Amino acid sequence: MLRVERLGDVLVLTLNRPERLNAAPPALFDAIRAALDERGDARAVLLAGEGRAFCSGADISGGDVGPETVHRALVEHYNPAMLALADLPIPVVSAVRGAAAGIGCSLALAADFCVASENAYFLHAFVNIGLVPDGGASWMLPRLIGRARAAEMMMLGERVPAAKALDWGMIHKVVADDALDAGALALAERLAAGPSVALGLMRRALHAGFESNYAAALAREAEDQRAARATQDGEEGGRAFFEKRPPRFLGR
Numbered sequence: 470m471l472r473v474e475r476l477g478d479v480l481v482l483t484l485n486r487p488e489r490l491n492a493a494p495p496a497l498f499d500a501i502r503a504a505l506d507e508r509g510d511a512r513a514v515l516l517a518g519e520g521r522a523f524c525s526g527a528d529i530s531g532g533d534v535g536p537e538t539v540h541r542a543l544v545e546h547y548n549p550a551m552l553a554l555a556d557l558p559i560p561v562v563s564a565v566r567g568a569a570a571g572i573g574c575s576l577a578l579a580a581d582f583c584v585a586s587e588n589a590y591f592l593h594a595f596v597n598i599g600l601v602p603d604g605g606a607s608w609m610l611p612r613l614i615g616r617a618r619a620a621e622m623m624m625l626g627e628r629v630p631a632a633k634a635l636d637w638g639m640i641h642k643v644v645a646d647d648a649l650d651a652g653a654l655a656l657a658e659r660l661a662a663g664p665s666v667a668l669g670l671m672r673r674a675l676h677a678g679f680e681s682n683y684a685a686a687l688a689r690e691a692e693d694q695r696a697a698r699a700t701q702d703g704e705e706g707g708r709a710f711f712e713k714r715p716p717r718f719l720g721r
Contacts (some may be wrong), residue, residue: 470484470494470500471484471497472712476512478514478658478720479511479513479515479661480511480515481654482505482517483517484516486519487518487522488520489525490521490568491519491525492526493524494528494575495546496549496571498546498547501550502549505553505557506543506553508559509710512661513559513560513562513660514557514561514562514564515563515564515653515657516561516563516576516580517653518564518573519542519556519666520567521566522568523524523564523566523568524566524569524573524574524576524640525554525570525571525573526573527571527572530555536599539548549603551604556713557666558669560582560663560668562580562582562583562656563576563580563584563653564652565583565584565585565586565591565640566585566586566588566649567591569585571592571594572603573594574591574593574606575604575606575609577614578640582642585631585634585643585644585649586645586646586649587632587646588646589634590631590633590634591621591622591628591640593622596625598621602623607623610622610623614637621680621683631643645650662718664700664706664720665702665720666696666697666703666720666721667703670693670697671693674689674690702719702721705718705719
């Protein structure tokens with residue numbers, strides 16, 4: 470259901486239900502959360518989907534899809550995994566091929582860098598079945614693309630093709646389909662080779678920046694700068710600058 474691999478310093482999590490376009494039951498998001506909790510010394514995460522889709526949405530099977538079942542699935546399974554992803558102190562890349570729909574769209578866009586193939590599309594079609602977007606979409610989309618475009622995506626329930634998503638500023642890059650896997654991995658490897666503590670501080674600052682004022686952001690940056698400067702990578706970066714050589718970051 471979830472394939473977990475280590476490729477060097479990158480933890481690769483691949484949704485592995487290609488016969489269902491990687492539709493995600495609650496147990497799959499439990500597995501994502503567990504893999505993140507047990508990431509060890511990985512310095513970046515890459516999220517991908519097996520086959521021709523990233524994730525076609527949630528899959529709450531068993532016949533009971535009443536209000537309480539849906540609520541429980543979100544509160545006990547999907548939401549904890551999304552929060553674990555947001556709280557990671559290391560960068561996250563998503564590689565999207567085909568559909569990223571529903572909770573799959575939220576998962577893809579929760580990455581720091583979303584790399585999409587030319588055939589990818591992003592979709593919150595809940596309005597078509599009388600439901601509302603989840604996975605943090607109502608928080609995420611307005612911050613990524615603005616209120617008007619978020620309303621278009623949520624209230625009209627239409628596909629946003631990769632090229633349009635890039636134009637909107639929703640994603641990082643669009644690549645040819647046959648270049649997606651290698652390109653996303655190369656980006657994750659680049660991030661994994663960076664100053665891990667500083668990158669983690671940047672992640673948290675970006676999230677906090679949405680909720681804080683300018684003065685609070687300045688104060689947070691000062692604290693983060695002190696923490697980054699105290700790391701081995703901070704020392705190495707300074708030495709490399711003065712010695713006019715590329716830094717060799719160790720992630721600590």
